[in-house]
Amino acid sequence: MGLSGPASYFDGVTSRRRPVLVALDDTGLRLSESDGAAPQLWPYSLLREVAGPPGALRLSSQSAHALARLDVRDAALAAAIRARAPSLAAGERAERGLRRRVALWGCAAAVSAGLFAVYGLPALADRIAPLLPWSVDQRMGEGFDAQIRFLLPTGDGDFECGAGDGEAAGKAALDALTTKLSDAAALPVPLKIVAVRSSIPNAFALPGGYIYLFDGLIREAETPDEIAGVLAHEIGHVAHRDGSRRVLQASGLSFLFGFVLGDFSGGAATIFVARVLSEASYSRAAESDADLYAVRLMRRIGADPRALGTMLDRLVAESKSKDGADVEKDRDGGSALDYLSSHPAVAERRRAIDAAAGDAPARPALDAAAFAALKTICGPETADEGS
Amino acid sequence: MDGGPNGGWGAIRPRFHGTKRAMAPLVLKGLALSVVTLGVYRFWYQTDVRRFLWNNVEIDGDALEYTGRGLELFIGFLIALGVLIPLYGGAALLGIAAGAFGPLVNVAVSLLVVVLAQYALYRARRYRLTRTIWRGVRLQQTGSGWAYAGRSLGWLIVAVLTLGLAYPWMRASLERFKMRNTWYGDQQGAFDGTGGQLFRKGVLLWLFAVVVGLGSAAAFLGVHYAASQQDLAAGRTAAAAGFFTVTFYLALFVTFPLLNAIEFRWWANACRIGPARAECDLGLFAFLKTYLLFFGALLLLGLALAAAGGAVFAGGAFAGLVDFERAPSPIVIVLGLALYLGAALGASALWQLIGARGLWRKSFESVAILGLADLAAAQSATPPANAFGEGVADALDFGGF
Numbered sequence: 001m002g003l004s005g006p007a008s009y010f011d012g013v014t015s016r017r018r019p020v021l022v023a024l025d026d027t028g029l030r031l032s033e034s035d036g037a038a039p040q041l042w043p044y045s046l047l048r049e050v051a052g053p054p055g056a057l058r059l060s061s062q063s064a065h066a067l068a069r070l071d072v073r074d075a076a077l078a079a080a081i082r083a084r085a086p087s088l089a090a091g092e093r094a095e096r097g098l099r100r101r102v103a104l105w106g107c108a109a110a111v112s113a114g115l116f117a118v119y120g121l122p123a124l125a126d127r128i129a130p131l132l133p134w135s136v137d138q139r140m141g142e143g144f145d146a147q148i149r150f151l152l153p154t155g156d157g158d159f160e161c162g163a164g165d166g167e168a169a170g171k172a173a174l175d176a177l178t179t180k181l182s183d184a185a186a187l188p189v190p191l192k193i194v195a196v197r198s199s200i201p202n203a204f205a206l207p208g209g210y211i212y213l214f215d216g217l218i219r220e221a222e223t224p225d226e227i228a229g230v231l232a233h234e235i236g237h238v239a240h241r242d243g244s245r246r247v248l249q250a251s252g253l254s255f256l257f258g259f260v261l262g263d264f265s266g267g268a269a270t271i272f273v274a275r276v277l278s279e280a281s282y283s284r285a286a287e288s289d290a291d292l293y294a295v296r297l298m299r300r301i302g303a304d305p306r307a308l309g310t311m312l313d314r315l316v317a318e319s320k321s322k323d324g325a326d327v328e329k330d331r332d333g334g335s336a337l338d339y340l341s342s343h344p345a346v347a348e349r350r351r352a353i354d355a356a357a358g359d360a361p362a363r364p365a366l367d368a369a370a371f372a373a374l375k376t377i378c379g380p381e382t383a384d385e386g387s
Numbered sequence: 388m389d390g391g392p393n394g395g396w397g398a399i400r401p402r403f404h405g406t407k408r409a410m411a412p413l414v415l416k417g418l419a420l421s422v423v424t425l426g427v428y429r430f431w432y433q434t435d436v437r438r439f440l441w442n443n444v445e446i447d448g449d450a451l452e453y454t455g456r457g458l459e460l461f462i463g464f465l466i467a468l469g470v471l472i473p474l475y476g477g478a479a480l481l482g483i484a485a486g487a488f489g490p491l492v493n494v495a496v497s498l499l500v501v502v503l504a505q506y507a508l509y510r511a512r513r514y515r516l517t518r519t520i521w522r523g524v525r526l527q528q529t530g531s532g533w534a535y536a537g538r539s540l541g542w543l544i545v546a547v548l549t550l551g552l553a554y555p556w557m558r559a560s561l562e563r564f565k566m567r568n569t570w571y572g573d574q575q576g577a578f579d580g581t582g583g584q585l586f587r588k589g590v591l592l593w594l595f596a597v598v599v600g601l602g603s604a605a606a607f608l609g610v611h612y613a614a615s616q617q618d619l620a621a622g623r624t625a626a627a628a629g630f631f632t633v634t635f636y637l638a639l640f641v642t643f644p645l646l647n648a649i650e651f652r653w654w655a656n657a658c659r660i661g662p663a664r665a666e667c668d669l670g671l672f673a674f675l676k677t678y679l680l681f682f683g684a685l686l687l688l689g690l691a692l693a694a695a696g697g698a699v700f701a702g703g704a705f706a707g708l709v710d711f712e713r714a715p716s717p718i719v720i721v722l723g724l725a726l727y728l729g730a731a732l733g734a735s736a737l738w739q740l741i742g743a744r745g746l747w748r749k750s751f752e753s754v755a756i757l758g759l760a761d762l763a764a765a766q767s768a769t770p771p772a773n774a775f776g777e778g779v780a781d782a783l784d785f786g787g788f
Contacts, residue, residue: 008449010523015572015764017449017522051438053450054404067766069523071449099431102457106424113425136483257425 005077009033012065022072024080029059031070040064044085049092057081059088117253125248129241134188134208137244141208145192148212154197161195161215161378170195170377173370174213177228180365184300185235193231195377201315205234207243215378220314224366227374228301229294229308236293242286284345291349295356304362309350316346398666398755403748405443407740413439414739418732430464430781431457436739437515440747446521447759455518455774463514463774464781467507471779474499501543503779506536509565510776516569517771527767530568532776538564550597555589556582562654571660572764580657588649596642603635644675655754662761669753677745684741688733696726 004023009031011018023030028043042061052058052071057078059070072078082088149159157164162171174195182191189209201216211234213227221227237243291308298305366374417432434457441453478496513528520526542557559582569576648671655667699722 012523013766015522015524015762050454051442051452053442053445054409056450058450058452065523065766067520067523067525069452069520098458102431103420103424103428106420106427109427110423110425139483 003077003080005072005074007031007074007077008071010067010069010071012067012069020070022070022077022081024084029070029081042070045087047081047085047087049088113256117256121249121252121256122245124252125245128248129245132241132244136207137241138189138208140244140247141206141210144206145210148206152196152198155199155215155378157197157379159197161197164379167377167379169373170375173366173374174377176370177224177231177366177374180301181228181231181235181297184297185239187235187239189238191235191238197378201318203230203234205237205243207238207241207247209238211235211238217315218375218377220318221311221375222314223304223307223310224364224371224374225298225304225307225362226311228303228365229298229305230311232294232297233290233308235297236290237286239293240286240289242290245286288349288352291353292356295353298365299357299360301365302363303365305357306354309353312346312350398757399447399759400755401444401446401751403443403751404445405439405744405748407744409443410436410439410740410744411736414736418736422728422732427461430460433457433460436743440744441519444751446756449522452520453518454520455514459514459774460777460781463776463778465778466775467778467781498540502536502540505539506532507776507779509535510772511774511780512565512776513772514774514777521571524572524764524766525771527570527572527769528565528568528772529570529769530564535561535564551593552586553582555585558582558585558650558654562657566658569660570767571762572767574661574762574764577659578657579659580653585650585653588653589646592642592646592649596638599631599635599638603631606631640678641675644678645671648672648674651750652753655750660762661764662758664757666755666757667753668755669749673749673753674746677742677749680745681737681742684737685734688737689730692726692730692733696722 004021007020007022009018009020010016018033020031020033023032025041028041029047030039030041032039041063042059043063046062048060048062050058050060050069055073055075057072059072059081060066060068061070072081152159161167162174174193178191178193185191187209191209191211193211193213195218196212196214198214199216199219200214201220202214203212203217205211211231213231217230218227221230294308295305298308364371413432413435417428417435420428421432434453434455437455438453441451444451478492482492482496509528509530509532513532516526516528539557539561542553542560546553546557559578559580562580563578566576566578648669651674652667652669655665655669658665
């Protein structure tokens, strides 16, 4: 029999603490109270360890009330009980096993969610975007348009060029070009092409036909077809509904990682990585598709499709020569002509454009006078001071 | 002061034995596993943290016990998703279908989320109470979560309309509801604090915050006006506005923990369970000190990470791996992410070890419990609650400890 010692006993029925003497019998713990009541027996096989205060062993027994507790603070006694009741260690082992399974399955879920984000979501977005009614694209574009007008830093004057002094002629030229492209493209939504008062050489499209042509890019252009080519490329994004696809993908991602998996430390970083990866996986294809669309559209209006490639080359050369040229990153839902990150292989794109363009004769999309007017849509040349 | 075991005729002061050193392993392991499992492990991590906090609280010689399990929280979260996903999905569809009335739908959905959040907080409290055992007797919470949510929505509207002046009465009313529905076994809780008391204690600090807030807002508007006028003195005004804004944030940073301390003291002094009641002598600056310690540690962590990052990038640039004029290479992105992750995890760990643990310790150790010897409770027959509320609270991102 041997060892015995003091412990605190709670019967799980009242909050009274009862000092007991615990004796280690052959089959279990014998708890005797000082008031002489009949001792209880807690069989070793039914003992469970529950989370107790540090340095103490807190026991429950399946033979007693579920909330009955025995606190053993005597270290020697606690060690002796552990030695005789292997079920205590078994309970702990089971808990550790559960934890390990949770960690492993959690990692597996993380890998699977990651793969779904990189491969599954883009594929899903590709299937769903064409099924959406165009009115959805338009409503999304409307919302983003308001945000962009509010957020995008621009030069002095209105966000949109064409209403200021001496800008009307440029606006007329842009509208003429828009009509020409729009008639040839024959999209189910009207195109809204806007010249943006910003010296950044950029252009991008939003879902539903919203296209933004930055003054910085207009000033870089040497022929009207270069501008028309860039616009045709953006119209390609609208026609292929790349913006809606990105929105679908982004909301799928934030749903997957932000909501289902919950917010935790580093969650934002995970979303960022997943987003970069999943965009990189398909944006190259989207760009070359838009290039091919642009080639066909330029052919249809009789202009030179190769001008787009020329323009791409010039912009890349420009951004390399300018130290740390600050090219505006794309916004949510917009597919930007961002020549630094998502347009990596410009030489390859140019080859593809040239190959598709063929050798048919071409006539400029705008005459010389209209092109000169378009170049000053955001005011005269001297206004270009901030680079 | 301290009564001996079971002999507490006088005031009994709870003690907290959990050291940073003892807590650090479980926090670091839990955070690391939460990251690699994309958050799935967090329910078990949270359970470990709670178990640590509960088990280290000793009241009259006996430690609290937390009997909650990670699996319960996980299941509660899954059930909550089952409710919330259709809700959000329906709201999104309704918002698109409503067209011009979309904003109205959004407002309605936001109100619904506020009500749901309050409901969830109440239910989550019930989960935590029913998983708390002291001397073999469980705590319990009764009362309808929807009744609580309705009451809190009404008070929130009143509080917003009165610019926060009604806040003390809101707190008093809600705490009365909560404490009356709190049970230790068969012993009912009560709350006899009033809004007037809290108002008198906090109104000066509230006024201070409002004055500084309005001042900095005025300064901000002023600098905008000056800038639009191309004023010569614009530079000076900008400096003044900057000064005001900094002052405002500093004032907010200082007043928030002070108000918290005032509120906690008021709350603890008004709580009763059966014949037992509390006397709280929490110092006005007690919580502020904890926050200052936390932010000091955060600052050190930030400096260390910045130094490490700077060294790595400088080394990389020197070795030609990092070229700042080109697009960021994968190496740079990975390094940046590692730094970010280090910062996020470090901050989270510091918060648990210094912030949450410190506030918990001070909350218990500042209280002396009177009449504990007369508190003889019998086990309540009501079964423990499920973790649905915890799940909703977690999904809506405002889980507590």
